[in-house]
Amino acid sequence: SPGCPCAGVGMTGQSLLFLTTLALGLVGVAWGAQPALLGRGAAAAACRLDDNESESWGALLSAERLDAWICSLLGSLMVGLSGVFPLLVIPLEMGAALRSEAGSHRLKQLLSFALGGLLGNVFLHLLPEAWAYTCSAATGGGGQSLQQQQLLGLWVIAGFLTFLGLEKMFLDSREKDCPSQISGYLNLLANTIDNFTHGLAVAASFLVSKKIGLLTTMAILLHEIPHEVGDFAILLRAGFDRWSAAKLQLWTALGGILGA
Structure with missing residues (x-):
């Protein structure tokens, strides 16, 4: 009351x-x-x-499961070793030149190549498949086709690049005092998490069958080539030398083995 x-x-x-x-x-x-x-x-x-x-434990340690364990670890190790692929692309004498003003153009080309591969992978492959599956499940099979979803992805890329161009046209000319290697360390952290998820995918695929595991490993390797080139270029731009960047890339491979 x-x-x-x-x-x-x-x-x-x-x-x-x-x-x-x-x-x-x-x-x-x-x-x-x-x-x-x-x-x-x-x-x-x-x-x-x-x-x-x-x-x-008996099933886990059986001959078939041990096969999956070994194949998963080897596949994850191969994916992790793709981090040294940029050493084959960038000549030895270009390592120091890429950090100078004269080599900045080559570095931008590497970043552009990596960015194009990642944008195409996301907006023309991964998201269209997810969108098409979602629309098909929601409408009972009457949703848009994969080609229509890829066209939608192209429009998203066009909008992304348009606004990126506008941002580059109106750059902030003020210099900011910030440690140059922060972006490199953040990239290494993201790469470690990325490799961890790759290890999960490789191990899960080998648990299904060896054929699916090999196909998944090859698909991840093809996806990692532009990714690792971009990571390597980011590390060089952050101030790391060529061999330090390669060694740090190899350390991130432990994330893939842990995921497997």
Whole structure:
């Protein structure tokens, strides 16, 4: 009531106390009525758990599973070693030149190549397939085709590049004091997480079959080529030398092995 603000609180507290007491009483009755049954059930559950655990470990360490383990680790290692691919693209004498003003044009070309590969992969392959599947599931198979979704992806890329061009036309001329290697370290963190997901995908594919595992590994390798070139160029632009960038790229391969 308005005259007694504590009445509702008191009634709520009494209700909670009553329900708690009732629940504890029911649990006590059930526990006291069937102690032997609970003991036998717990023992049986423990035995079943031990049996299931031994069976799962046995299945995991069987010859077929060991095959999947080995293939998954090798596939993830191959994907991780693709991080040194830019060393084959960039000549040894160009390593220091890319960090200078004269080599900045070559560095921008590498970044443009990587950006084009990633944009095409996202907006012309991954997202159109996801959109087409979502529309097909929502409309019972009457959604837009994959070609129509790819056209939509092209429009998204066109809009993205248009606004990027506008941003480049109106650059902020003020210089900002910030550590040059921060972008490189952020890129390494993102690459480690990316390799971890690649390891998950490779291992899951080899668990299905060797054929699917090999196809998935090859697809990830083809996707990683422009990705690693872009990562390498970002590290060089952040101030790392050629060999330091390659070694750091190899360290990120541990994420793929951990994922597998």
